[in-house]
Amino acid sequence: MPITDGGVDATAWRKNLPGIWFLDPGFSVTASTESSITELDGGNGILRYRGYPIEQLAEQSTFLEVSYLLLNGELPSAAEYDQWVYDVTHHTFIHENMRKRFYEGFHYDAHPMGMLVSAIAALSTFYPEAKDITDRENRFIQINRLVSKVPTLAAMAYRASIGMPFVYPDNSLSYTENFLSMMWRVAEPQYDADPVLAKALDVLLILHADHEQNCSTTAMRVVGSSHADPYSAAAGATAALYGPRHGGANEAVIHMLREIGSYDNIPSFIESVKNGEGRLMGFGHRVYKAYDPRARIVKAQADEVFKVTGRNPLLDIALKLEEIALEDDYFKSRNLYPNVDFYTGLIYQAMNFPMDMFTVLFAIGRMPGWLSHWNEAIEQDVRISRPRQVYVGEGERKYVPLSDR
Ligand code: CMC
Secondary structure, three states: OOOEOOEOOHHHHHHHOOOOOOOOHHHOOOOOOOOOOEEEEOOOOEEEEOOEEHHHHHHHOOHHHHHHHHHHOOOOOHHHHHHHHHHHHOOOOOOHHHHHHHHHHOOOOOOHHHHHHHHHHHHHHHOHHHHOOOOHHHHHHHHHHHHHHHHHHHHHHHHHHHOOOOOOOOOOOOHHHHHHHHHHOOOOOOOOOOHHHHHHHHHHHHHHOOOOOOHHHHHHHHHHHOOOOHHHHHHHHHHHHOOOOOOOHHHHHHHHHHHHOOHHHHHHHHHHHHOOOOOOOOEOOOOOOOOOHHHHHHHHHHHHHHHHHOOOOHHHHHHHHHHHHHHOHHHHHOOOOEOOHHHHHHHHHHOOOOHHHHHHHHHHHHHHHHHHHHHHHHHHOOOOOOOOOOOOOOOOOOOOOHHHO
């Protein structure tokens, strides 16, 4: 078999060697698709969206511009950018029934991620035309809606979880400011977000916007491969993000830092991780075998945020933990470095976001990435995702009636 671009084409393999399968649980060595959206070189700590380095985008761009880039392949012209911002801003409202009937049905202490997963799925019932995934223009109408409405759904989930009235979107604000307004506004006529905090949140959304074939994006592509509508596929992706090994890690990091509690407990905590009693949350990555470039940018943002909010007391424990882990053979030999989630939780906490909203923030950021992959897969006309298995269960046996068991 010829090796092309560092790998083997499984379609050619299948034709030449029919019946020979690969066992690859977790897809460690399986490329599920060709993609031209995000380039990730984990060995060298490189991350680029459509060719643009993440560092340049985080410093110079905005989340909506990056969203446009991911979805369309090119940076927008000034006119295209204005139109996109206008379109997103003017689709932030959701059907009143979602607020009145849907959100009010959740239990008072429902987790906002559970609400978000359900709310995104429920949107498909309001837009049945989304089922026509073959029409590009129709696809982009749904994409526009999802990018616009996910902050509204997210803020509503938060307000529902604390029993506060919902705040309607304010079209005069930027994407990030509007989200902060829907989160925090109480009785003031307009919510004035601190510009440093709004900027920091925008940068964090850029850093989360895409990360090629991660667990949730794979879920998006797999559900989308059955030609389900994009709301249902995005609900599947959001559910995949919920877990502590993926988007839930930022929340898990704060729990871990709290549990450690003080400098003195760090060595025994590290020992327990090395003994397999738990993981160092916010460390390690399937593809980064060097420092996650996003973690470096997040660390710099943390300094800016703490100038406004005051220093998060857990930061000192996190810094010490990182210092010790980076010197320790266990972590060095396994190439375990801080990932994006190691410091994001500290920023979110300093900005007053409750812990159960952290993964919701990740979902807002990742939405354009999921949709870019969904659209790319439709345009590639990929086959339905349907992996093989290696059956290791019982051979044929005869049914035994209940009375004889
Ligand atoms: N702490 C301690 N040991 C670890 C960790 C960790 N965080 N991560 C991996 N290892 C060890 C693991 O025990 C294994 O050791 P051994 O070879 O002795 O069995 C080795 O490193 C390889 O680990 P793996 O489980 O094969 O790695 P994976 O690629 O399957 O898992 C991961 C990747 C991110 C799920 C894992 O590193 C992890 O659980 N990290 C903590 C959770 C976390 O921070 N997740 C956020 C990921 S970044 C945001 C995102 O994209 O979602």
